Amino acid sequence: MKILHISALPVWSMDGKGGMPSLRETLKGHIRANHEIEMISPYYDLFSDDLKPLHIERGKGYSIHVAPCSWLPPLKRFRNRVSKISGRNSIPYPFRWIINVSMLLLLTLSLLIKARKVCKYGKFKPDLIYAHNQYASLSGFFLGQIFEIPNVTRLYGTFLADLMNKPFVYFRYPTAAAGYLIPSTLLICANDGTRGDEVAGKFNLSSQRFRFWQNGIDPPSKKPTTTRKELVDRFGPTLRENSQWAISCSRLSSWKRIDRMLHALEICRNKGVDCQLLIAGDGPEKEELQDLAKNLNLTENVIWLGSVAHDDIWALMNFADVFLITNDVTNRCNPLYEAAWAGLPVVSVIDPSTSDLLQHRTNSLLAEKDDNQALGNYLSEVLEDEGLRIKFQSEQKKLASSFWTWEERMKVEVKELEKLVFKSEN
Template sequence: YYRIPYIQRQYGTFLFAKLNNWLELIKYHAEVISFLLPAQKFIITDDGTYGDRVAKHFNISNEKILFLKNGIDKEKKSLCKEECRKYLIEKLNLPPNAFLTITVSRLVKWKRVDRAINAFNMIKEKDAFLLIIGDGEEREHYESLKNNSNIIFLGALSNLEVQKYMVACDLFLSLYDLSNLGNPLLEAMNAGLPIITLNNGNTKSVYKNKNLILLPCSSEEDIVKNVYNNILLLKENVVLRSKIAKNAKLYAKEEILSWEDRISMEVKEILYWSNIN
């Protein structure tokens, strides 16, 4: 009514796989409507859910789309791996030689933490541990799935605590049904962790020079088996683990924006439209 410029921000989308199913689009009508509103600009997070393709499906022109991955905190003082590991080992009373795998997410169905749990349920080595950081509606269900005492639920932690845990660990898992390119995976790269994730959504866009292990999306049984096999592979092969970790950290340094630079791009867009008004 007042002709004020309108900028819309999408953190990600559930619509990509539903675009050809009108019943599903009706179910997600609120999100569909959000792409149909007459915005001057759509700022869309590239979290692996193809938000740019969804926007184009609804005839939003390239000029109206600002499609960006999230950033990482490059300015924060580097954490010492030895100190973080000592802190974690003592806090959780783990053996000094423990092989530590970590997942970080809200505990909701589509984050599929059950895949990591089921893979670790198969691991018999007593020095291998799965640390699950996060809380949510599925926590009780996920805890009921574990039959391996080496699976540890840590609940929700502060960002700094999560960063300490990441630096201390040996492997990061991200096995979501979609949106594997969220902050946890980018932060794991920045922490120099080897990563096992799935080739779904737009995950392949950060795959460069073997900087992570990208698994095919096959049957649930095959996914869990592949995760299990690759955990053991990286546990035993220190050289491979170090190479993937080094490439992941290099990618984060060269390809992922700092949060300051990332947010400044959005601020610049907002100021542009404010000046037009």
């Protein structure tokens, strides 16, 4: 097949080292199946506070064609001006509605123009359109109609589940609802804890065109050979070889609640436990979180790794003692799967989205979301009790054996896509 990918999301949002593993693995899975793909992506990261060009990966078996999106700088300037005038951390709802809808429509136009050029002058005749994220779903639908071929929409989570009982949700949150309501031949939604299947049910989506799949993981083919000392040398003089290490892997956004980890680390330190928190990731909250760490006198106990290559994440997990994840919205995400695969004990918060993955005192210790004292106590407990860690490690290995690898996950998807194309051709 020839598949045209239309994306509102970057493959690599973190300086070319990380960002969207599920998007990247989707591309790799389609290539492994010997399908030819081309991808169209915006010039900028639409969802970043900064106006920075996206990192464009080259030489990976596909080409990325950039849609200029010259409308985005003035739109973001308008957003910043509204934010400054309102004196709030968030944009007032009416302006947010206008900005989001404008972004959807303008991005649709940009992606359509670029797709037509790629297909006309690049002589690429697609058999399937694959749109990533709700912001690309409208352009995916139009391109499917233009070329008379199937169009697939891929969603990476939603915030609509708790809002579906309110009136006119589709009007109040049109861009979030777009991925569900804009017609697609197949809608693939990630089972990431945000309950996208419930939203699909509320919107009366046919089960024949809806798939709700958990992401896979991409484990290394063999145990990392990097030594602990090499990691200390690589990631800076403040990383102590003889300390115990807690690791967190996430974008530094407000809903990730890294502040909970810092307060837990303070409690852990006050108990006399020598622990360093290794934070892999970057994002808009970094400066504020660094100030909090300084105020808590944790400067030497927190290692800000920034964007870290995926192979180095595996190496760090191989030597870490515990994995921390304390998100507000959902904690069911790829780093949690990878921590299980690495056999890492988990300290987290009670979250319905992970109830089938994390069992308190079986493979994890779970605190109430706003109980930093309990979170800190649990962190101290698992670090001080080697027998508990060994038990948790064994249970995590059992859990990981039930996960899809990305290769397995993508084989299932590719079969579905091939059926769509075969059906449309006949």
